[in-house]
Every structure is written in structure tokens, then in C-alpha cells.
Amino acid sequence: MATVIQPVVMCGGSGTRLWPLSRKALPKQFAPLIDGKSLLELTLDRLKLLNAEVTCIGSDDHRFMLDEAMVNCKVTGREILEPVGRGTAAAVAMAALLAEPDAMLLLAPADHYIADPKLFASTVAQGVDAALAGYIVTFGVAPSFPSTGYGYIEPGRVLDESKGASAGRTVAEFHEKPTADDAQRMLLRGDMLWNAGILLARADTLIEALENCAPDILASCRQAMQSGSTDGNFFRPERKAFESCRIDSIDYAVLEKYERIAVVPFAGAWSDVGSWSAVAAMHPADEDGNRLSGKAVALSSKNTFVHAPLRPVVALGTEDLVIIDTQDALLVASIHCLEQVKDVVGLLTAAGRTEATEHRRVARPWGAYDSIDAGERFQVKRLTVKPGAKLSLQMHHHRAEHWVVVKGTAMVTRDEETILLRENESVYIPLGVVHRLENPGKTMLEVIEVQSGGYLGEDDIVRFDDTYGRVTQLKKVSGK
Structure with missing residues (x-):
């Protein structure tokens, strides 16, 4: 056997x-x-x-x-x-x-x-x-x-x-x-x-x-x-x-x-994929030694690796470079300096830049949110909620929210109300109101969330019920 x-x-x-x-x-x-x-x-x-x-x-x-x-x-x-x-x-x-x-x-x-x-x-x-x-x-x-x-x-x-x-x-x-x-x-x-x-x-x-x-x-x-x-x-x-x-x-x-x-x-x-040079080696090279991923383009370039999963990134006349593009940060480095990437992270961390440790898109058990834009007293996020999933039943002390459904169907709890929203429909969640967003459908739910208020940090949440065991009633906790 x-x-x-x-x-x-x-x-x-x-x-x-x-x-x-x-x-x-x-x-x-x-x-x-x-x-x-x-x-x-x-x-x-x-x-x-x-x-x-x-x-x-x-x-x-x-x-x-x-x-x-x-x-x-x-x-x-x-x-x-x-x-x-x-x-x-x-x-x-x-x-x-x-x-x-x-x-x-x-x-x-x-x-x-x-x-x-x-x-x-x-x-x-x-x-x-x-x-x-x-x-x-x-x-x-x-x-x-x-x-x-x-x-x-x-x-x-x-x-x-x-x-x-x-x-x-x-x-x-x-x-x-x-x-x-x-x-x-x-x-x-x-x-x-x-x-x-x-x-x-x-x-x-x-x-x-x-x-x-x-x-x-x-x-x-x-x-x-x-x-x-x-x-x-x-x-x-x-x-x-x-x-x-x-x-x-x-x-x-x-x-x-x-x-x-x-x-x-x-x-x-x-x-062991311990550096960007190791990642580059996993992609086929063209006749000039360029290795391209996603929407990358190389012209008159040599020995250049471009990682561009989101948008076109063009390397023109470059040599011995690594170019890594993400939603909120761009790395352009000589292939001879890749061991210093960890030092860059240290500098960004010391400067208090959240890009050192967090992405614009943040995974959550119910799906994810993407911070699209932010300014004084407002923030815009794109929420994607998996079929059958729901956010915690929660309340905010310092912000109000406006949800607009752009894809799928949303079930919204707002205090004692239960509201069904379809595409192109919206709902307003005033400050201090207990609320929840869930996806009762079988396809991904996409919602644009506009936050407004004096404090918009992710720790301004009081959870009363949560499918994923994250309840901390009457305490501030991190994340939706």
C-alpha cells in the first residue's frame, strides 16, 4: 500500500x-x-x-x-x-x-x-x-x-x-x-x-x-x-x-x-523568489534580454524587466532596469541595486508612509476595499463583496457614508430598516447609525462608498455582530 x-x-x-x-x-x-x-x-x-x-x-x-x-x-x-x-x-x-x-x-x-x-x-x-x-x-x-x-x-x-x-x-x-x-x-x-x-x-x-x-x-x-x-x-x-x-x-x-x-x-x-531578479528570471526573455509582464512594453531597451499588471508601462531606451508598477507605488531600480529594496522600505516606514506596509486595495474576509481617492473630510472607496458575504453590523462615531451600487444587488441594514438596492441605486448612512452591507446574490457586488466626516480612520468602527468572529462591542477595532 x-x-x-x-x-x-x-x-x-x-x-x-x-x-x-x-x-x-x-x-x-x-x-x-x-x-x-x-x-x-x-x-x-x-x-x-x-x-x-x-x-x-x-x-x-x-x-x-x-x-x-x-x-x-x-x-x-x-x-x-x-x-x-x-x-x-x-x-x-x-x-x-x-x-x-x-x-x-x-x-x-x-x-x-x-x-x-x-x-x-x-x-x-x-x-x-x-x-x-x-x-x-x-x-x-x-x-x-x-x-x-x-x-x-x-x-x-x-x-x-x-x-x-x-x-x-x-x-x-x-x-x-x-x-x-x-x-x-x-x-x-x-x-x-x-x-x-x-x-x-x-x-x-x-x-x-x-x-x-x-x-x-x-x-x-x-x-x-x-x-x-x-x-x-x-x-x-x-x-x-x-x-x-x-x-x-x-x-x-x-x-x-x-x-x-x-x-x-x-x-x-x-x-525561493527572494528578489525581483528571481521574479524576472521566471519570465521568458526577448532577443534583447527584456522580460515583460502584464501590459508592459519595451522599445530600444535591453535587459529590462517590467511588471505592469494594471496599466501600460513603457520602457524606452532603458538598460539593466527593473520597473515594478502598482496602484499606489512605482519602483524603478538598477538590476545591480535590488538588494537595497528592503532599505527603501525602511526609509518609507520611517517617514510614516503607509505605502511601505499596506496596499491601496485591502483584502477582507467578505471581499476587499480599494481606496480610490481621499481629501480633507472625505474618502472614496470601491467595495467588492463576495456572493453570500456580508460586512459586520457596525457604527461609526465620526463619519457618515453614502453607498452607490454599481454592480449586483445589495441588502442594507440601517438601524431598524432593511433596504434592497439594485444597480444605480443608493443609500445614505448618517453618523451614529447602526448599519450593515451584504450581498444576497450569486454574483460579485460592487459598491462605491463615499465617506465624509472629521475623522476617517479604519479604527472608527464599533462592531455589534460579525460573521467572521471580529466582534468587539463598544471598542474601536481595525478594519471594516
Whole structure:
């Protein structure tokens, strides 16, 4: 009987190297990058070739984006919601503790790109025997250039001579990100592998390894899981116990210390999508080395990457540039300065610019809102509400709202009234009135919202009822 593999996707992290597309409120794993799909969605599509029952581990702040990605990819399973980030060691510990002891877990980051999903699935299958024998199996990528941005794995002896190295070898040593000279030497050796950070192991093997190498992390996670709570598909570890867990990666906490680690080589294209140059490499180049995405155009240009999903962006006479266009921010950078993108985010954050951390379009469990325009004492938003979804029953102390339906049908609660609005109809919500907007139809509802008042911040909301468990009566909370 074939071993059932249970995929676990680690969805934490909020890197800044892909700003302005990736931001704290929309980390790179949730941002649409390839053919309108996010890296998380591509990961889920890849993993469901092994099993459509998937466990995802991510931030509580991103729970609804995580849930939406799972629905879009037609996968089911549990979602472990971290109250704070504690690194991959804690994520692996929680996944192992939640699973049955003999469960075969495949732990994969949500933000990697693998061009050949079928080759990946067959490579994972090659590691099952080693994992059943009590090894933690990692997957090493055959390097295509002397990268200084990846860690390396030095393979040891072959585990099964009858099957050869493809079935796995021991790990002789993990090497940190090398210098350029060391990376060149590793490439010339011919057997060194990039560390892809993907693991295959039985749950009880992982727990044993954590007990031996990081018992404090395991203890904190065990307490957090035992005292946690379940809300539908969401599992929330107990906050105080989880906060007591030290921050560490599974590599440092376990893999570099544990004796029974094996590596299986993966021969396909792989990237951790850690920079805009990595994103550019995922797009085909024209004869001048230009790589274009969306509505981008290049003329008399060389080695230029343009990401333009929303409007035409023309690169004219450019060379060695990266141009990233979003609704509210534009990045134009030399390909030689892309490592400094994170410094730009730091400067914008210090200046108090919301564009450093938030997009103009903000996802909500019921849909999204897009801040179209704003000025003194007014703000205009475009609300999109999913079929059957509804906003919280709420009230504002400092603003009034005017809703105009431009697409679909809206059901509006206004104090004791219930009003049905169709396209081109509108309603006024005075300051202090308890109200709610919902979509009773089967198509997307689009509403233009005009806010007016002395304070228009998203924290001016008192919620009295909410489908998504966000009620905080008589307290100000963030978001619609």
C-alpha cells in the first residue's frame, strides 16, 4: 500500500524584498506574481498532486487570504494560525504535534517557485523510503550557477546502494550562504546541492529530533497546542505559551544538529523568489534580454524587466532596469541595486508612509476595499463583496457614508430598516447609525462608498455582530 503524504505549507513571513508588490499586509506568498496566481496558490496546486488534504500554517492576520487561497485551489484541510511569528522550527513542531505519530509530513514553504510540479511530486516519492526508515529527508536542488544567496548541502554516503543516489544520501554537512569564491568552488565540485528548505518525515521522527535538539521549542509548542482552540478549519495555539517560544529556524534548531538527515536531489528548476531578479528570471526573455509582464512594453531597451499588471508601462531606451508598477507605488531600480529594496522600505516606514506596509486595495474576509481617492473630510472607496458575504453590523462615531451600487444587488441594514438596492441605486448612512452591507446574490457586488466626516480612520468602527468572529462591542477595532 502506497504511503499517504500529508502536505504542510508554511505560510509565515512578510519579507520586503519584493516591494512594492509585497508588503507587510500582503506578503509575497499572497501577491499575484505568475499568470495572476500567487506563490501560495502555485504551491497548493503543486502539492495537491500528492494530496488535496493540506495543512497550512500562517499568521492570524492573514487567515482570510489563506482560506481564500485554499478555496481557489480546491484543497481542504486545517489552518494553524500563529498569533506571532516564531520561525520555522515552531511551525514544524506544531504540524508534527497536530498530526498522528505515523503521519508522513511534507513541509514546504509557501513562497517558492517550482516550474515542473510533476517532477517535484515524483522526487518527493523517492524520499519516502528514507523517511520511513527514520530520516528527516530534505531536497537539494542541483545548482545552475554559483549562488551566494542560498545555503548548500554536502551529500554523504548513499543510503541504498541498490537504488543509487536518487533514493537519497546522508547529509555530510550543511554550508551557510557562501562567498562568491566558495560558491564557485562548490559548483565545480559537481555534487553540492542548494538547500531548498523542503522536508519529508514522519511526525514522530520530527518530534524525536526536536526533543533531542530543541526541547524548549517543542515544550512551548506542546503547551500552546494543548491549550489551543478550534474555530471551524482554524486552529489557534494558545497565545501566551506560543509567545514564550524562542525564534529559530528548523535548519539551525534541528537539521544542523540531528544525525539522521538525508538528502534527495531535485533536478528541476527551483527558486525561493527572494528578489525581483528571481521574479524576472521566471519570465521568458526577448532577443534583447527584456522580460515583460502584464501590459508592459519595451522599445530600444535591453535587459529590462517590467511588471505592469494594471496599466501600460513603457520602457524606452532603458538598460539593466527593473520597473515594478502598482496602484499606489512605482519602483524603478538598477538590476545591480535590488538588494537595497528592503532599505527603501525602511526609509518609507520611517517617514510614516503607509505605502511601505499596506496596499491601496485591502483584502477582507467578505471581499476587499480599494481606496480610490481621499481629501480633507472625505474618502472614496470601491467595495467588492463576495456572493453570500456580508460586512459586520457596525457604527461609526465620526463619519457618515453614502453607498452607490454599481454592480449586483445589495441588502442594507440601517438601524431598524432593511433596504434592497439594485444597480444605480443608493443609500445614505448618517453618523451614529447602526448599519450593515451584504450581498444576497450569486454574483460579485460592487459598491462605491463615499465617506465624509472629521475623522476617517479604519479604527472608527464599533462592531455589534460579525460573521467572521471580529466582534468587539463598544471598542474601536481595525478594519471594516
